[in-house]
Amino acid sequence: MHPAPTDSPTRPSGHRPALAAVLLGVPALLLLLLVELEWGPLIALDEDIARTTHRWAVADPGATRVSRVLTDWVWDPWTMRALCAVAVLWLVGRGARWLALWLAGACLVASAVQQALKAAVDRPRPVWPDPVDSAHFAAFPSGHAMTAAVVCGLLLWLLRLYGAGPALWRAALALAALSVAGVGLTRVWLGVHWPTDVIGGWLLGALVVTLTITTYTRGPAQRDTNDDGPTPPVHP
Template sequence: MHPPSTDTPTRPTGSRAARTAAALCVPSVVLLLLVALEWHPLLSLDGDIARTTHRWAVDDPTTTRVSRILTDWVWDPWAMRALVAVAVIWLALRGAWWLALWITGACAAGSVVQQGLKAAVDRPRPSWPDPVDSAHFAAFPSGHSMTAMVVCGLLLWLLRTHGAGPVLWRTALTLAVISVAGVGLTRIWLGVHWPSDVLGGWLLGALTVAVAIATYTYGPGRRATYGPGSRATDGT
């Protein structure tokens, strides 16, 4: 058995995460205000894109069917949360209880923010005479997009802090980019979200990840070891 690592982090991950969070706050708040105030140029652009993609979806049932499978089963928020559950169980088995709780709390906080904003903004979803899919509750932000960003961002951070090898890291990064981008595009293609809903989900999801990393790095769990073979001990 290897002793817990005492390597000193060489990169100020917490500081970078805090700066990233501060930078993400600006576009997130601006977009939220534009949507809430129903800024006409944004609504017009959303409508133009949505009408075009909906027409494509109606004319291409094969792509639409694949999109529904991906969005309902592969990139569904509950499927993404299941990935986090696996990571949390793995961390708990390695004795990293604080980090496991922190990851769980970050995902829960993201869901609370998402649902709270949906209720507060109460933006109607696109409505079509010939819909190819359906969804309920308010539109902004896209829950699929935000959940995918939160889950993929946190899992990538965990891989980085645990010293994932180059092959594993590149594979995970590629899958994360495909998942985050893909789920947003399927929501627009299926006509259940406006483009700005998806953009809002991405921004708010990235903001949630940055805040989670920053607060964990500076929080009481920063000295928690990750168990045998770990390459970092403080989340940085």
């Protein structure tokens, strides 16, 4: 007979997240430097893509209205942060205090990094004679894209920690991929971000997730085990 499962999460190895952090950090830093230096080929590509998508957005008001609803309500950063808050409260209710702290801290750090980079780079947003939407503050990185990547990535991590079944995992993975990709595309479609703003947000969001996983598995994981009960049993 198998012992009854517990509420404590499993503890994956931190080696793969550490490697992923390196692999994500290099292109994120490179993209940041190219945007800051206003590298000509990159800026020209950004402008070409933005002009094309803006022309499509003006010509298709129905798709533009749907994009505004999705970006302003479904995939809005505050909606994503609310999902994170629900997950934090759920973890606290389960007694996983360190994991709840790590999750909340990651979201706060991501918001702080995002705002700091926006202020430091101070990249102007696209300007159109016939805008279909508006946004404020600097462009790089996209806050929508970065927040969606952070929250969706962390929620997927929690599902893995708590042993989500195959059906739930596949559904969550598909929904997360749709949300992260979709919010980035809506920001470009609506003409409020350059494509590299979105790519930068995705890279930086993924980097925050991998750093969160790495630091958690190498630090408070054992403390969470002591606080929350025994580790999950190993089935013979």
